[in-house]
Amino acid sequence: MSAVPPVEVEHHENYLNTSYGVWSWLLTTDHKRIGLLYLVSVTFFFFVGGFFATLIRLHLMTPQGTLVDAATYNKMFTMHGVVMVFFFLIPAIPTVLGNFLVPLMIGAKDLAFPRLNLASWYIFNAGGLLMIYSVMRGGLDTGWTFYPPYSSLYSNTHVVSAVLGIFIAGFSSILTGLNFLVTVHTMRAPGMTWGRLPLFVWSHYATSIIFVLGTPVIAITLALVGIERIFHLGIFDPSLGGDPVLFQHLFWFYSHPAVYIMVLPGMAVTTELITTFSRKRLFGYGFVAAASIAIAVIGFFVWGHHMFVAGQSFYASMVFSILSYLVAIPSAIKVFNWTATLYKGSISWATPMLYGLGFIGLFVMGGMTGLFLSALGVDVHVHDTYFVVAHFHYIMVGGTVMAYLGGLHYWWPKMSGRMYPEGLAKFAAVVLFIGFNLTFFPQFVLGYLGMPRRYHSYSPEFQVLNVMSTAGASILAVGYLLPMAYFIWSMRYGPIAGPNPWPGTGLEWLTASPPPEKNFEVTPVVTWDAYDFPNRHDLKYPAPTPGFTPAQTWPPE
Amino acid sequence: MIADVPLFPESASHLSEQTDNLFWFLFGVSAFISVLIFLLIAVFAIKYHRRAPNEIGAPISGSLKLEIAWTVIPFVIAMIMFAWGARLFFNMAHPPPQAMQIFVVAKQWMWKAQHPEGRIEINELHVPVNRDVMLTMTSQDVIHDLFIPAFRIKADVLPNRYTSMWFRASKPGRYHLFCAEYCGTNHALMGGWVTVMEPADFEDWLSRGERGRSMVESGAVLFQNYKCANCHVEDGSGHAPSLMGVYGAPVRLTTGQTITADDAYLRESILNPRAKIVAGYRPEMPSFQRILNEEQVLQLIAYIKTMSAGKPLQTTGSELSNPAR
The missing domain is CATH 1.10.760.10 (Cytochrome c-like domain)
Incomplete structure (x- = not known):
């Protein structure tokens, strides 16, 4: 706690205390308040999805399954997937951190369309409530992938209300993406050129492109499943003259880019963490920014790698394999640049940095195993096994969720005006890292051994690895509950943070914590590049320890 | 108990060895790169750990040479991986013309195999060792996927369409057969065993049983x-x-x-x-x-x-x- 800057005693008016009452929140058009509204929503959905994950892991402790019957198990993994993907992973970073920070980082007063922003939140919750309704009515059992003809003809569960929920929530994504794109184009402060944008903004820009271009495709595709179910129009069901593989093409045309919707914002957060806690300019700014856009663009052309064994043509598979290797290159470039940024930095081991470094490690594991899946001959063996389950959890949970938590810790002082308890937070980060690896690493082994995914019971030789995974999940659960508890605690009892506790270089740190309603007292004028520690004369560092001369210090000699 | 835990699947077809070779290549390359990155991160994080609260990092902002190196080298490695994977896949996708035929029909939740000679088996598949076998498959209802881990092969089985896959079993024994594409309530129970037999035993097996018409x-x-x-x-x-x-x-x-x-x-x-x-x-x-x-x-x-x-x-x-x- 000694690193906390001096307590700011005076009371200032900010976005949190400018008005009170339920309606001042439910009708707010302030992007910061909407960010917090989203924080409440996605946290709720995270714990709904996490509840199903807990049941899944408990059930799989024994080969015959300990907890529920086959039909119920199928509903649990489906609802875990649907809720986590569509109502947590896709919205989490853009709608919470993005909403809060994109205007602050570019020196704007709000997003371009504040009322549309509020409407997005309502639309998101409407979709989410329809999903919760489907769960309450008995759930659905199609897998989050909704493959027909199972989803359109054979399943007896609540498919129509569920796809309608996703359809509606999709509009929230589209509107949020649109809002970000227009804001970044038109509302940058004087001097905030494209070449000076923080990478957080670049990545959100890339994510927004996918939101706007990709989401309509999934919305229409799932609507068609609903239409086929209700009206028996032959679109995907072969017995009605449809083509089930067509569904897979349409579904993955969105759902693969959606992986980048989930991980690009995670990369965005990581870039901010690595630079701030190394107090160093980002190595290869232009390359990292270009890599974000390259990922967004190439990511639209790799969907067929989900269908190597689905009966698509041999030559199509070849093309999708080579493109999948190409999309890995920009991700590799990012990892190398982050690592190089650490070189000769002044590295702090504060909690957000632990998450940042954890992200790189887990993302590398997730990305490397992606190379296995892109290799046609190996994918034939590991496709639809636990290898795939482990791979995408490394990317989405190890990557996205780690970055999301790292970002929450990093910007928590800005959002709440207070610090979280540093020691406890470090402990939670380490618990999460250990729990995560223990949960998901054994699943790589299970996958190559040949255990298929979506099995409510399994062959006895897979038990030990499954028990390890369940043990890891219980540690992981502790790691998720701890931050929840101490963030709530810190809102009242945390030490006052001050405007720039780390200090960070982004414009968000130039204003008070929490920021005033209009973000800045005076619109900032930007005369420096992103992460330009050496030339930022305004940054205030704590006093040096007497008698110690570090290599590089501010002010320079 | 721990000592009995299998960590690597049994290898029982001519393809499984080739798949494993590629797997170990991928494993070696990615383990090397990952460990390199982890080591660099650990070394930097310790060596450059902040020593004074007002210390800042060195004014370095990039290097074109390094950027080119870590774009081109991964690209070359990736293309090797692609070519190797594609070559293996080419073998998998092209059954030898002389392969012995077996016909498989999938339905919720069973596998039914018909041998041309007339024997029909459910959730079992008997094949001779060291002989090319081609499966022609279709589904009566939803999408299924026939997966034999010991052979390192799988293929989706679709309604209204024939798909095929082939293998040459290299070792007599009994191996898992799974459904790998989620197909409804009892998806996990839609499996059985592949029995690989010596050719003479197989001929014997074919002629035994309630043999109907071919x-x-x-x-x-x-x-x-x-x-x-x-x-x-x-x-x-x-x-x-x-x-x-x-x-x-x-x-x-x-x-x-x-x-x-x-x-x-x-x-x-x-x-x-x-x-x-x-x-x-x-x-x-x-x-x-x-x-x-x-x-x-x-x-x-x-x-x-x-x-x-x-x-x-x-x-x-x-x-x-x-x-x-």
């Missing part, structure tokens, strides 16, 4: 029962084209298009006869969609394959499985 014989019975020959007259003088020698031959359609009469075409012509009409004929044939099940369609096709000029209608099943025999 697939061709069953097909011939269906052909007679449904009076197919009333229209499909041998010399082509009937309402429908002659089926003599039709399999594998070019067929000209009313659209002017010429296609090859393969399994998929024959199946479609039985179940949905109006999809493709042979030039010179009228669309008169009724659909057998609700009359024949997928096993019977396979039997009919097996029989049609044997029909060629100068051949008696009754043949033995073994001729279908391997023309070279």
Whole structure:
């Protein structure tokens, strides 16, 4: 706690205390308040999805399954997937951190369309409530992938209300993406050129492109499943003259880019963490920014790698394999640049940095195993096994969720005006890292051994690895509950943070914590590049320890 | 107990070794790069750990040489991975022409395999060792996927379509057979065993059991029962084209298009006869969609394959499985 800057005693008016009452929140058009509204929503959905994950892991402790019957198990993994993907992973970073920070980082007063922003939140919750309704009515059992003809003809569960929920929530994504794109184009402060944008903004820009271009495709595709179910129009069901593989093409045309919707914002957060806690300019700014856009663009052309064994043509598979290797290159470039940024930095081991470094490690594991899946001959063996389950959890949970938590810790002082308890937070980060690896690493082994995914019971030789995974999940659960508890605690009892506790270089740190309603007292004028520690004369560092001369210090000699 | 935990799957086909070789290559390369990155991160994080609260990092902002290096080198490595994976996949996708045929029909939640000689088995698959075996598969309902981990192969099994895969088992034994595409409530129970046998044992197995008709014989019975020959007259003088020698031959359609009469075409012509009409004929044939099940369609096709000029209608099943025999 000694690193906390001096307590700011005076009371200032900010976005949190400018008005009170339920309606001042439910009708707010302030992007910061909407960010917090989203924080409440996605946290709720995270714990709904996490509840199903807990049941899944408990059930799989024994080969015959300990907890529920086959039909119920199928509903649990489906609802875990649907809720986590569509109502947590896709919205989490853009709608919470993005909403809060994109205007602050570019020196704007709000997003371009504040009322549309509020409407997005309502639309998101409407979709989410329809999903919760489907769960309450008995759930659905199609897998989050909704493959027909199972989803359109054979399943007896609540498919129509569920796809309608996703359809509606999709509009929230589209509107949020649109809002970000227009804001970044038109509302940058004087001097905030494209070449000076923080990478957080670049990545959100890339994510927004996918939101706007990709989401309509999934919305229409799932609507068609609903239409086929209700009206028996032959679109995907072969017995009605449809083509089930067509569904897979349409579904993955969105759902693969959606992986980048989930991980690009995670990369965005990581870039901010690595630079701030190394107090160093980002190595290869232009390359990292270009890599974000390259990922967004190439990511639209790799969907067929989900269908190597689905009966698509041999030559199509070849093309999708080579493109999948190409999309890995920009991700590799990012990892190398982050690592190089650490070189000769002044590295702090504060909690957000632990998450940042954890992200790189887990993302590398997730990305490397992606190379296995892109290799046609190996994918034939590991496709639809636990290898795939482990791979995408490394990317989405190890990557996205780690970055999301790292970002929450990093910007928590800005959002709440207070610090979280540093020691406890470090402990939670380490618990999460250990729990995560223990949960998901054994699943790589299970996958190559040949255990298929979506099995409510399994062959006895897979038990030990499954028990390890369940043990890891219980540690992981502790790691998720701890931050929840101490963030709530810190809102009242945390030490006052001050405007720039780390200090960070982004414009968000130039204003008070929490920021005033209009973000800045005076619109900032930007005369420096992103992460330009050496030339930022305004940054205030704590006093040096007497008698110690570090290599590089501010002010320079 | 821990010592008994398997960490690597059994290898029992000619392909499994090749897949494992590529796997170990991928493992080696990615482990090397990952460990390199982890080490660099750890070393930097410790070596450059902040020593004074007002210390900042060195003013470094990039290096074009490094950027080029870590773009080009991963690209080259990735292309090697791609080429190796694609070559292996090419082998998997192209069954040898002499492969022994077995026909598989999937339905919620069982696998039914028909050997041309007539033996039918459920959730079991018996095959001889060291012999190319090709599975032709279709589904009666939703999408399934036949997965044999010890052979490192799988393929989706789709309704209204034939898909295929092949293998050459290299070691006698019993191996898991799983359904790998989620197919509903009892997806996890839709599995069984592949039994790889010595050739003599396999011949013995084939001849034992409640041996019914061969697939061709069953097909011939269906052909007679449904009076197919009333229209499909041998010399082509009937309402429908002659089926003599039709399999594998070019067929000209009313659209002017010429296609090859393969399994998929024959199946479609039985179940949905109006999809493709042979030039010179009228669309008169009724659909057998609700009359024949997928096993019977396979039997009919097996029989049609044997029909060629100068051949008696009754043949033995073994001729279908391997023309070279």
